[in-house]
Amino acid sequence: MTMAQVLDKGSIVAVVGSGAMGTGIAQVAAAAGYKVVLFDARPEAVKASITGICNMYGKLAEKGKMTDEEVQAASDRLSGASNLSELKDAAIVIEAIVESLDVKRTLFADLEGIVQDGCILATNTSSISVTAIAARLRLPQRLVGMHFFNPVPLMSLVEVISGLATSREVADTVYATAAAWGKNPVHAKSTPGFIVNRVARPFYAEALRLLNEQAADAATLDAVMREAGGFRMGPFELMDLIGHDVNFSVTQSVFHAYFNDPRFTPSVLQQEMVNAGYFGRKSGRGFFDYTPGAAKEEP
Numbered sequence: 583m584t585m586a587q588v589l590d591k592g593s594i595v596a597v598v599g600s601g602a603m604g605t606g607i608a609q610v611a612a613a614a615g616y617k618v619v620l621f622d623a624r625p626e627a628v629k630a631s632i633t634g635i636c637n638m639y640g641k642l643a644e645k646g647k648m649t650d651e652e653v654q655a656a657s658d659r660l661s662g663a664s665n666l667s668e669l670k671d672a673a674i675v676i677e678a679i680v681e682s683l684d685v686k687r688t689l690f691a692d693l694e695g696i697v698q699d700g701c702i703l704a705t706n707t708s709s710i711s712v713t714a715i716a717a718r719l720r721l722p723q724r725l726v727g728m729h730f731f732n733p734v735p736l737m738s739l740v741e742v743i744s745g746l747a748t749s750r751e752v753a754d755t756v757y758a759t760a761a762a763w764g765k766n767p768v769h770a771k772s773t774p775g776f777i778v779n780r781v782a783r784p785f786y787a788e789a790l791r792l793l794n795e796q797a798a799d800a801a802t803l804d805a806v807m808r809e810a811g812g813f814r815m816g817p818f819e820l821m822d823l824i825g826h827d828v829n830f831s832v833t834q835s836v837f838h839a840y841f842n843d844p845r846f847t848p849s850v851l852q853q854e855m856v857n858a859g860y861f862g863r864k865s866g867r868g869f870f871d872y873t874p875g876a877a878k879e880e881p
């Protein structure tokens with residue numbers, strides 16, 4: 583791999599979807615020196631995202647991690663698009679929209695009618711087959727998975743996922759570019775859950791089974807995994823951080839993709855948490871209570 587494969591600094595990086603992940607990706611790409619154009623189906627999300635990123639740069643400057651000049655330059659490199667057609671000169675489009683095969687396919691089909699043939703199309707999907715997302719494209723070889731982890735500015739791993747049609751050159755360019763952005767990329771093939779979300783499934787599933795069997799409460803199981811297991815976070819606090827809606831849907835997706843292999847059976851307990859709207863930190867309640875002033879307790 584040569585540095586020549588890194589996307590040129592003058593290139594435009596387009597990010598579609600300005601939610602939690604798109605915002606983090608845009609923050610990292612602009613700080614690395616790229617012009618970043620954000621688009622979202624909800625224009626207010628783009629505005630909020632750019633404001634949020636500029637605030638984050640400000641905080642980094644307060645901590646001495648960016649100079650005032652760097653903050654200014656990185657903020658100036660960010661802009662919003664009100665129409666998808668404004669992404670026509672992008673060298674790469676990184677998609678971070680809703681986790682739905684149909685919606686992602688529609689977006690990429692629309693993008694193919696807009697961008698240049700040399701533009702790389704990358705998806706941040708956490709659980710959908712990259713092969714399937716690319717299947718109906720005119721140039722499926724240019725679509726690749728670029729799977730960041732949450733929160734993007736802090737998590738260094740990026741899984742670069744090749745579907746059956748992805749060209750090696752495209753995967754190598756995305757790998758080298760992620761490395762130039764200060765990330766620690768890894769190449770992987772498109773398999774259900776890719777690497778991290780696959781190996782993590784039993785961590786959550788066995789913890790949920792233990793809780794179901796009343797082996798110990800969630801706080802105790804978390805403490806054991808942290809103190810004896812050496813994990814940074816226990817399974818329940820981690821599921822609360824990721825969000826039960828997201829975590830449950832990844833488990834369902836891996837379960838179905840492996841033809842309902844019982845090893846990946848989703849948890850009824852977690853399904854009930856999702857049904858209740860107990861998504862974790864983001865909804866104020868999950869296995870633990872996050873309402874202001876609440877002591878850490880189970881629901």
Ligand code: NAI
Nearest residue numbers: 599600601602603622623627678679680681706707708732
């Ligand atoms: P989010 O819900 O915070 O943001 C999604 C954004 O996409 C929203 O602002 C929404 O308005 C916009 N959107 C939805 N459909 C759109 C469309 N057709 N065109 C343009 N914009 C559209 O979601 P989040 O958490 O940022 O996830 C985005 C993607 O990243 C998903 O595929 C998810 O599976 C993946 N991912 C999420 C991680 C996480 O921990 N949240 C980690 C790694 C990947």
